[in-house]
């Protein structure tokens with residue numbers, strides 16, 4: 001992975017700052033103009049909304065009329081069987097895919113396609129299913145890379161070492177060290193990322209997303225491949241991060257036990273349809289969900305059970 005397509009751009013931009021729209025193409029501006037920022041109370045409490053999202057690949061329907069409303073500061077899990085549309089949903093939220101129909105409402109702005117190159121400036125950070133660290137760089141440098149978007153000094157200024165570039169560099173390292181300490185990674189910050197055990201590398205990815213100070217954190221299977229202990233630690237860190245920093249969290253996770261413990265609400269997808277959207281306790285006793293997913297998972301020794 002190169003720095004150029006590095007996706008953990010970050011932002012401290014205000015949700016309603018006019019500069020959000022800076023640099024958008026005229027088509028994007030038109031789309032945004034058709035959906036001017038919403039300012040009523042209910043919308044301010046909504047961290048993210050999906051409206052009637054439809055997406056297909058050839059004849060395969062990935063998402064069929066999915067609506068979702070996620071409050072600011074909420075931890076929302078998306079679960080469902082393989083192929084249910086979970087990754088497609090995250091990719092729509094992060095602008096990788098443009099839905100055929102429907103909109104994503106982020107920071108009170110309605111998008112036909114979220115401008116993925118502007119994600120950081122929209123306050124969105126994400127992690128990926130597969131590890132995407134710079135394995136030959138130190139843990140600290142990996143995390144500092146998550147602040148690339150905050151740099152205002154010019155390339156030349158960074159080479160010469162202007163006061164602004166030096167201050168930005170110091171701020172980035174200070175912030176990265178704080179986040180590493182927060183995630184109990186301070187002791188490994190000088191290690192090469194690729195030499196860490198898998199579970200710790202996943203935590204470094206979380207650190208790199210958090211250092212961006214996102215308002216919306218998208219986590220695509222943050223505990224995949226972890227031991228039960230590592231999963232439980234990771235869940236605690238995700239919750240602690242939400243409690244400390246107050247961001248909205250959307251995560252895909254197959255381990256239903258962890259999801260039940262961690263989430264405020266859970267949305268369940270099945271063949272691209274949202275078949276439930278409720279609290280963990282309600283999901284646990286929803287017959288449709290049990291039939292489509294939980295019954296299968298509880299019989300699957302890898303699935304975590306319920």
Ligand SMILES: Nc1ncnc2c1ncn2[C@@H]1O[C@H](COP(=O)(O)OP(=O)(O)OP(=O)(O)O)[C@@H](O)[C@H]1O
Nearest residue numbers: 057060061062080081082083084085086087088089
């Ligand atoms: N790029 C693509 N090209 C073609 N089909 C795709 C593509 N991405 C997803 N699909 C199809 O869309 C449907 C939803 O896939 P998606 O990856 O979103 O499901 P998922 O719930 O994330 O599955 P998993 O749990 O296995 O990761 C599946 O039928 C899948 O085969």
